[in-house]
Amino acid sequence: MTSTSSNEKTNLLGLDHDGLVEWCAGLGEKRFRATQLFRWIHQRGVADFDAMSDLAKSLRAKLHATAQIQPLAVLSEQVSRDGTIKWLFDVGQGDAVESVFIPERDRATLCVSSQAGCAIGCRFCSTGHQGFSRNLKTWEIIAQLWYAEHELRRRFQSDERIITNVVMMGMGEPLQNYTQLVPALRTMLDDHGYGLSRRKVTVSTSGIVPMMDRLSQACPVALAVSLHAPQDALRDDLVPLNRKYPLQELMQACQRYLAYAPRDFITFEYCMLAGVNDQPEHALALVELLLGEGKGPNWCKLNLIPFNPFPQSGLQCSSPEAVQAFAQILLDAGLVTTVRKTRGDDIDAACGQLAGEVKDRTRAIVRMQRKRSPALATADAYVQEVKG
Numbered sequence: 001m002t003s004t005s006s007n008e009k010t011n012l013l014g015l016d017h018d019g020l021v022e023w024c025a026g027l028g029e030k031r032f033r034a035t036q037l038f039r040w041i042h043q044r045g046v047a048d049f050d051a052m053s054d055l056a057k058s059l060r061a062k063l064h065a066t067a068q069i070q071p072l073a074v075l076s077e078q079v080s081r082d083g084t085i086k087w088l089f090d091v092g093q094g095d096a097v098e099s100v101f102i103p104e105r106d107r108a109t110l111c112v113s114s115q116a117g118c119a120i121g122c123r124f125c126s127t128g129h130q131g132f133s134r135n136l137k138t139w140e141i142i143a144q145l146w147y148a149e150h151e152l153r154r155r156f157q158s159d160e161r162i163i164t165n166v167v168m169m170g171m172g173e174p175l176q177n178y179t180q181l182v183p184a185l186r187t188m189l190d191d192h193g194y195g196l197s198r199r200k201v202t203v204s205t206s207g208i209v210p211m212m213d214r215l216s217q218a219c220p221v222a223l224a225v226s227l228h229a230p231q232d233a234l235r236d237d238l239v240p241l242n243r244k245y246p247l248q249e250l251m252q253a254c255q256r257y258l259a260y261a262p263r264d265f266i267t268f269e270y271c272m273l274a275g276v277n278d279q280p281e282h283a284l285a286l287v288e289l290l291l292g293e294g295k296g297p298n299w300c301k302l303n304l305i306p307f308n309p310f311p312q313s314g315l316q317c318s319s320p321e322a323v324q325a326f327a328q329i330l331l332d333a334g335l336v337t338t339v340r341k342t343r344g345d346d347i348d349a350a351c352g353q354l355a356g357e358v359k360d361r362t363r364a365i366v367r368m369q370r371k372r373s374p375a376l377a378t379a380d381a382y383v384q385e386v387k388g
């Protein structure tokens with residue numbers, strides 16, 4: 001159970017349904033009262049207890065005394081010419097995180113952040129380059145969805161649900177914030193909350209193997225894995241966590257996850273970097289990695305992502321021809337492969353571009369110049385802590 005506030009009142013955005021039931025029991029209130037309250041908060045976006053008209057006055061008085069619904073402050077909003085919206089949220093102490101709303105013809109996706117910064121330090125990722133400040137609390141994760149959903153309903157004058165999909169692909173490595181993440185996921189899935197199906201909530205990970213196993217048991221939503229390289233030596237360089245959990249271990253974890261996944265495939269993200277990982281030999285190695293040991297082609301999908309260059313990376317995006325040739329090799333091998341459309345590039349909202357504002361408490365630049373990244377130590381320590 002998670003809650004927080006500046007004035008010691010419980011922020012109810014941080015409680016999933018079971019957490020709210022338990023919290024209400026502490027006030028002497030029955031389960032159905034907690035369900036009513038949960039629906040007011042998440043389904044109707046109401047933050048004022050006095051507006052919750054079917055709650056008894058006595059309960060409202062208790063709520064005023066002990067609880068609040070405290071959203072995140074919006075620092076800025078940018079709207080792209082393609083309809084993508086990026087919000088920058090203040091999470092205090094000089095840190096800010098970003099969320100991105102991506103409308104499409106048949107769905108509307110919110111990309112949500114899980115950490116202020118990121119300790120993994122992937123070379124091609126703007127978030128990774130700015131270092132790590134802290135994990136977000138459950139309420140800070142869910143507050144991004146709460147704000148976006150209800151603000152958009154107000155804006156579009158809609159009583160219907162606007163956001164149909166959530167991807168945990170914003171700033172941060174979600175599985176390094178597992179204990180705060182899971183109640184947020186449960187709130188997204190809860191029929192009294194946002195009612196999203198497990199197929200439409202995706203956690204994206206760089207491959208923290210023990211936490212993938214934990215997630216498969218606790219809350220098996222759709223899984224995306226940031227792959228970006230078909231061989232360990234190259235992936236060690238691009239995704240430093242690979243030194244801790246190399247490709248073979250990662251592939252085995254993916255196979256284990258499949259048994260619990262809401263979809264019968266895992267998505268692999270592959271950022272296309274000119275001359276680094278976009279050559280035909282890389283595509284052939286990828287085919288070998290994904291289809292080796294007799295695996296059929298249907299257990300995974302490939303998402304090729306055009307790289308969005310930023311100066312500190314020293315990397316360039318692949319040419320459209322290179323991307324096309326790469327994709328063709330995968331397609332010829334029978335792998336379902338798509339090239340992701342870049343969205344919101346005029347507002348720096350595309351994949352890997354989320355920068356927010358983070359006070360780096362890990363000195364990312366120094367770290368990235370070292371051979372063994374402290375991100376690995378961070379991951380080790382975290383896994384040990386959660387495993388207990």
Ligand code: SF4
Pocket residue numbers: 118119120121122125126127128129170171172173206226
């Ligand atoms: S790609 Fe994801 S895991 Fe890697 S540095 Fe960026 S936010 Fe972190």
